[in-house]
Amino acid sequence: MSRVSQLYDLQETDSEIMVRETALGNIEARLGESDDILSARQVLAEDRERAAALEPVQRDHEWQIDDFKTKISAVETKMYSGSVLSSRELTNLQEEVEALKRGQSRIDDALLVVLEQLEGLQISIRVQQSKLSQMEVEWDEEQQRLNAEKAKVNSELDRYKVRRSGQSSLVDPRDLSLYQSLIKGRGGRAVARVERNGCQGCRISIPLYQVQRARSGNEVVQCPSCERILYVN
Ligand SMILES: [Zn+2]
Structure with a gap:
């Protein structure tokens, strides 16, 4: 599994955790x-x-x-x-x-x-x-x-x-530390999918050479606008 797909999987799990933590907060309040x-x-x-x-x-x-x-x-x-x-x-x-x-x-x-x-x-x-x-x-x-x-x-x-x-x-500690710092300030999403060359985190177009670098998944490439880690599958 590539570096970035490990981060992407971690992001998916964190999203599931956040949804449930929010739900728990709502339940506790009632x-x-x-x-x-x-x-x-x-x-x-x-x-x-x-x-x-x-x-x-x-x-x-x-x-x-x-x-x-x-x-x-x-x-x-x-x-x-x-x-x-x-x-x-x-x-x-x-x-x-x-x-x-x-x-x-x-x-x-x-x-x-x-x-x-x-x-x-x-x-x-x-x-x-x-x-x-x-x-x-x-x-x-x-x-x-x-x-x-x-x-x-x-x-x-x-x-x-x-x-x-x-x-x-499984994640490299430096990648993990970047991931953690990104997830805090970006609505709980540190990794963004790239679809039709666009960052799904902030919707801007990513230069083609960066999409190609991100595609291998072995290099951490960040969106030039929202700085999220780009995931191309
Ligand atoms: Zn972005």
Whole structure:
């Protein structure tokens, strides 16, 4: 195998490695906690706290209403028991019942507001819980798929790295050092094919005598424009 075709093979392997390293980076970025799920859990927890805070308010209002009812009932019992003889006393009791009823009516209205808030929150909690469960199922499936993909890419990467190590051990150290310095600054490609006398790295035409020198593959000829190592097959 010629010097340049060894470098070309190394380049092919490095390209495969780079594709997989990029893929791994994308997979890693999508693995782990999902921001959407975290914020959905947060919103749900806040609504649950708000609902939990309203429940004692609801109970307190209900106790107060019961209290009013008991008092109203006691006064009314007294009014209709026949024991009240003066119309003055009767009027006083009547006023007392009306005051108690106004008091109860205020708490009835307040209870209604609390019950409406609670109902709204409970509907919203059910909807959010169902959305969150769906998101968690999808997230779980995606994580499994990504982990499987990661394992596959990693095993391919290992194979290509073994191949790379075998290939680079065959390359002349000076060629390897030139190759390494070129690959860094040139989008990951240090070796360019020559097709119809044109460098496929930068698309310029290569003088014919240089194409001929490169064709043997035993001499490292670089593109006069992009400096990539020219490979003619
Ligand atoms: Zn070029």
